[in-house]
Amino acid sequence: MTRQIILINIEKPVEKDLENDIHWFCDSFGLSSGRDVEEISKKIVMDMLSNLSRNEGVTSEMLANSLDISLSRVNHHLRNLIGSGLVYRRKKVLYLRGGSLRAAVCEMRKDSERIFDELEKIAEEIDDEVGLRSR
Structure with missing residues (x-):
């Protein structure tokens, strides 16, 4: 599976709200950028958080009904x-990875570290092959 992790350095809100x-969190991961002018991704995350806080998984149908948008x-x-x-989706039910936003961020950090480790390894091999030296 291809995974794309986007990180945008945005100033954190001053006031706790x-x-x-949640909007800052979503914006920092680029979840509502581009053509998502109605910020549906943020609305989905917010709706999932309210349902998951009651220990319920959600389905895409539940989200569509709750947000009054098409499936x-x-x-x-x-x-x-x-x-x-x-x-992540298990059968037809959706969950936050790791069960919480914090756990999901930790898992995404591990994903990015694995990606960077692999990039560094291949970059070193390329440097060696073309005769470049690291300091």
Whole structure:
């Protein structure tokens, strides 16, 4: 599976506010950038958090009904959330990776470290092959 982790360095909100913090979190992972002008990805994350805090998984149908948007639009945004590593699907039920936002971030950090380790290894091999030396 291809995973794309986007990190955007955005100034953290000064005031503690749950909704603003969730928006900052989503923006920092680029989850609502591009054509998501209605910020559906953020709405999905917020809806998932409210359902998951009650120890319930959610389905794409539940999200579509709750957010009053089409199932196809929800599934489109869910593919991005799953591709980022924040959300996973088991059968038809969706969960936050690791069961919480913090756990999901830790897992995504491990993903990125594995990617960088592999990049560093291949970069070293390329440098050796073309005769470049590291300091």
